[in-house]
Amino acid sequence: MTQTAIVTGATSGIGRATALRLARAGFHIIATGRNPDRGAETVRQVQAAGGTAEFHSFDVTSESDWAAFANTVTSAHTSVDALINSAGSFFSKPLPDTTLAEFRELWTADVESVVLGTKYGLRMMRDTQSAGSIVNISSLAGLIGLDDCAAYCAAKAAVTHFSRVAALEGAQMDPKVRVNSLNPGVIYTEMITGAYGDNDAVKAFVMDGNALQRVGTAEDIASAATFLASPAARMVTGTAMLVDGGRGAD
Amino acid sequence: MTFDVKDKVVLITGAASGIGAATARLAAERGAHVIATDLDGERIQGVAADCHCIGLKHDVTSEDDWDNAITAAVHHYGRLDALVSNAGIVNYEPIIDLDMARFRSLNQVHVEGSFIGLQRAVAQMRAQADGKPATGSIVLTASVMANCAAPTISAYAVAKAAMANMARAVGVEVGRKGDMIRVNAVCPGPTRTPLLEGAMPPGAMNDPAHWTDVPLGVPQEPEDIAESILFLISEESSFMTATQMVVDGGWSLT
Ligand SMILES: NC(=O)c1ccc[n+]([C@@H]2O[C@H](COP(=O)([O-])OP(=O)(O)OC[C@H]3O[C@@H](n4cnc5c(N)ncnc54)[C@H](OP(=O)(O)O)[C@@H]3O)[C@@H](O)[C@H]2O)c1
Ligand SMILES: NC(=O)c1ccc[n+]([C@@H]2O[C@H](COP(=O)([O-])OP(=O)(O)OC[C@H]3O[C@@H](n4cnc5c(N)ncnc54)[C@H](O)[C@@H]3O)[C@@H](O)[C@H]2O)c1
Numbered sequence: 001m002t003q004t005a006i007v008t009g010a011t012s013g014i015g016r017a018t019a020l021r022l023a024r025a026g027f028h029i030i031a032t033g034r035n036p037d038r039g040a041e042t043v044r045q046v047q048a049a050g051g052t053a054e055f056h057s058f059d060v061t062s063e064s065d066w067a068a069f070a071n072t073v074t075s076a077h078t079s080v081d082a083l084i085n086s087a088g089s090f091f092s093k094p095l096p097d098t099t100l101a102e103f104r105e106l107w108t109a110d111v112e113s114v115v116l117g118t119k120y121g122l123r124m125m126r127d128t129q130s131a132g133s134i135v136n137i138s139s140l141a142g143l144i145g146l147d148d149c150a151a152y153c154a155a156k157a158a159v160t161h162f163s164r165v166a167a168l169e170g171a172q173m174d175p176k177v178r179v180n181s182l183n184p185g186v187i188y189t190e191m192i193t194g195a196y197g198d199n200d201a202v203k204a205f206v207m208d209g210n211a212l213q214r215v216g217t218a219e220d221i222a223s224a225a226t227f228l229a230s231p232a233a234r235m236v237t238g239t240a241m242l243v244d245g246g247r248g249a250d
Numbered sequence: 251m252t253f254d255v256k257d258k259v260v261l262i263t264g265a266a267s268g269i270g271a272a273t274a275r276l277a278a279e280r281g282a283h284v285i286a287t288d289l290d291g292e293r294i295q296g297v298a299a300d301c302h303c304i305g306l307k308h309d310v311t312s313e314d315d316w317d318n319a320i321t322a323a324v325h326h327y328g329r330l331d332a333l334v335s336n337a338g339i340v341n342y343e344p345i346i347d348l349d350m351a352r353f354r355s356l357n358q359v360h361v362e363g364s365f366i367g368l369q370r371a372v373a374q375m376r377a378q379a380d381g382k383p384a385t386g387s388i389v390l391t392a393s394v395m396a397n398c399a400a401p402t403i404s405a406y407a408v409a410k411a412a413m414a415n416m417a418r419a420v421g422v423e424v425g426r427k428g429d430m431i432r433v434n435a436v437c438p439g440p441t442r443t444p445l446l447e448g449a450m451p452p453g454a455m456n457d458p459a460h461w462t463d464v465p466l467g468v469p470q471e472p473e474d475i476a477e478s479i480l481f482l483i484s485e486e487s488s489f490m491t492a493t494q495m496v497v498d499g500g501w502s503l504t
Binding site for chain 2: 025026164167168171172176178185210211212213214216217220223224226227230231232233234235236237238239241242243244245246248249250
């Protein structure tokens, strides 16, 4: 029977690459995001790679959107085997200049989105009796500090630790659901180019911060997400899997 | 779904039993060229015969044995792509009873053994690189005990913490040097192998009741650790270095 994977933030960067990698592993892809044109492009790329995919447009910060989406998914599919919560956003600003409204907006986009995604993911897996795997895309910033990123670091620390506790709850379900956070270092996607620019100086800066001295790609994270979603990680739950080229180690 | 290790030349220590044997078997099944080594020169030949791979007697505390093992890999396959430093022993004793000889032997096998292996493997990976950036993946089998605690496990916990941070320190060093050699630690929780069996009352390891303190509630098998090790060897983890990968069914969460 075909396995099903939901990927949020699948209209861009890490989410799109993960949708493609999971499709190569044989999963039917349920891609989500807000931008329907970019969603259609993800579906096209999955199909071009020989996979199957559908796209659902909704806002991951809205509980009513998640509830409706979960209903649609469980009516149409007999299992939900993986959920990758990749939707999120980022800004960098010194703390004295950061407004509470900006902090709250990021908290909603990065933390509440993942809390809702995990809640409805557990429900969808329960309702379809699936021994699923939930992967929450956190960040190296959730484990160490980054200059001028207090709001983002706090949000990603929350996602990392929330995922540990969700893992305990998932382990009490029948069948059991695994929950992990996946913590990327700096990955060259629109999130980085949007904030810092897309040029050789940014690339050089990114490379130099990594012990391996190469640019991290969305595909690097897609591979790790696929590992966590797969039976190879049958006993991996409640961990924070770091994929950062050694950036956080020195 | 598996992560490709085909044609990789992989040296695995402590491969006569448990996690090392499972890693050798899965790697060989998936097309890797395996050099399986162990202190127990007899049992390692049994594993080698099962896996159709090379088996060698190899005490990881001996520098000469390490040189032999790496030479064997290069002799048979021309290079070394991955090292799994996995040989291990365990000791359960209250700190006041622990004598220095036993403390030292734990550190010799895990810390010195891994250290010599890292030196030799990095040297070989650089030597074979032919002027290009050296590549390779080194995985140290540490333990959740690198970051957790339980009574009577102090010497083992010291050795495993040293291994985990050795992966981090050496990972940073070889990366910064311009190489693409990666070094990571795997941190298993309790796993159904002879090493764990020795620590428990007879029969307990195979009794499901014993596994209820693991959130996932089922025994962790050596293959579960082997899968993570093989992911770390595969190119799909090529952006991972200096990390610790925990595989414990949630054991260390509470
Ligand atoms: N790039 C990095 O260096 C890096 C490092 C560590 C962690 N991360 C994390 O990785 C995740 C993915 O980042 P990325 O680099 O792939 O960024 P990206 O290319 O900017 O993609 C972000 C995705 O999130 C979706 N999204 C944002 N807000 C949404 C909302 N309210 N509702 C629905 N979808 C929403 C966007 O889709 P629509 O525009 O279609 O809504 C887009 O697909 C994020 O959680 C990020 O924090 C990234
Ligand atoms: N089983 C667990 O619960 C568990 C948990 C965490 C970590 N680990 C670690 O995993 C590794 C493998 O353990 P296992 O559970 O498979 O144990 P095991 O006892 O089944 O296998 C260990 C192997 O290492 C070999 N060995 C011991 N000393 C050696 C030496 N000086 N040179 C070469 N080989 C030597 C032994 O002969 C044996 O074949 C060890 O490092 C162990 O500490 C095990």
